[in-house]
Amino acid sequence: MLPAQEAAKIYHTNYVRNARAVGVMWTILTITFAVITVVVFIQPYWIGDSVHTPQAGYFGLFHYCIGNALTSELTCKGSALDFGSIPSGAFKTAMFFVGISMLLIVGSIVCFSLFFFCNAGSVYKICAWMQLASCTCMVIGCMIYPDGWDSEEVKRMCGQRTDKYTLGNCTVRWAYILAIISIMDSLILSFVAFSLGNRQDKLLPEDFQVEEKGRRCIRVRKRMNKKREKWSGTVKGGENKAEGREPKKFTLEKVKEK
Numbered sequence: 001m002l003p004a005q006e007a008a009k010i011y012h013t014n015y016v017r018n019a020r021a022v023g024v025m026w027t028i029l030t031i032t033f034a035v036i037t038v039v040v041f042i043q044p045y046w047i048g049d050s051v052h053t054p055q056a057g058y059f060g061l062f063h064y065c066i067g068n069a070l071t072s073e074l075t076c077k078g079s080a081l082d083f084g085s086i087p088s089g090a091f092k093t094a095m096f097f098v099g100i101s102m103l104l105i106v107g108s109i110v111c112f113s114l115f116f117f118c119n120a121g122s123v124y125k126i127c128a129w130m131q132l133a134s135c136t137c138m139v140i141g142c143m144i145y146p147d148g149w150d151s152e153e154v155k156r157m158c159g160q161r162t163d164k165y166t167l168g169n170c171t172v173r174w175a176y177i178l179a180i181i182s183i184m185d186s187l188i189l190s191f192v193a194f195s196l197g198n199r200q201d202k203l204l205p206e207d208f209q210v211e212e213k214g215r216r217c218i219r220v221r222k223r224m225n226k227k228r229e230k231w232s233g234t235v236k237g238g239e240n241k242a243e244g245r246e247p248k249k250f251t252l253e254k255v256k257e258k
Contacts, residue, residue: 019196026192027112030131033189034109036182037102037134041095044078045173046145047154052169055157060175061095061145062086066157088148097141098179104134105186124197128190135186142179 044060049067056067057074064087065076078085080099086092108130114123146165148154154170155162162168 022192023196026189026196029185030105030127030189031109033131033182033185034102034105036178036185037098037105037138040175040179040182041098041102043175045175046179047149047158047167047170047176048173049157050169050171053158054169057157058173059091059154059157061091061098061141064153066153087153088151090144090146090148091151094141094145094148097137097144101134101137101141104130104137108134121197124193128193128197131186131190131193135183135190138179138183138186142176142183145176 041061044063044065045058046060048058049056057065060078062080062085063076063078065074067074078087080095083092086095108127111123111127111130114126146167148164149158149162149167150164155168158168158170160168162170
């Protein structure tokens with residue numbers, strides 16, 4: 001084996017070891033991000049009351065609860081399947097984009113099964129694009145959500161000073177903060193997936209073969225202008241010694257295919 005090929009084999013071995021560790025970490029973080037997205041979508045703790053609000057309560061993307069001024073009981077309304085019960089059109093739009101973000105990240109987890117059938121680099125890139133799209137939808141949802149703070153239901157809880165992108169006496173709750181954190185998480189995950197996919201494609205040099213998972217994976221990359229060569233043997237000579245002939249002489253001639 002040539003020195004360049006030996007170096008490539010050592011590099012490949014080290015890369016596979018490191019890539020597997022990074023891939024496992026990326027998988028765990030992707031599953032964690034999916035759980036976070038589901039929690040953010042379901043939980044109604046995007047904004048909530050404070051010590052200065054006239055009413056107790058909290059709001060999510062579609063579900064909300066507001067207290068009664070006479071009693072301490074909360075009246076809860078809103079459903080993801082009933083758009084009419086959502087108090088603001090901005091909340092409906094935000095729910096749509098956050099829901100798409102959740103479906104995309106769950107879909108990227110389903111794509112993990114493609115590692116058994118397809119090239120690993122291609123699967124990483126598919127997941128990376130899905131995670132990047134999920135991040136984009138989450139950004140849109142988080143930006144649109146404050147546009148619905150001027151609804152009557154929100155003002156009833158947060159006070160009349162509440163307006164679009166002005167929360168009044170209410171405060172931002174943990175679900176909204178978690179949604180913003182998940183944006184950075186998805187960006188990092190998509191960057192790591194793109195890096196793993198690109199390095200997987202550029203891993204081996206030309207004419208290098210590596211055995212992986214019990215199968216012989218031959219990756220041969222030839223330049224377009226490189227001429228292929230093959231060797232053919234021709235037999236020259238006379239008869240063999242047993243028949244009183246001259247022994248056969250074997251020579252190799254290099255035949256170049258243009």
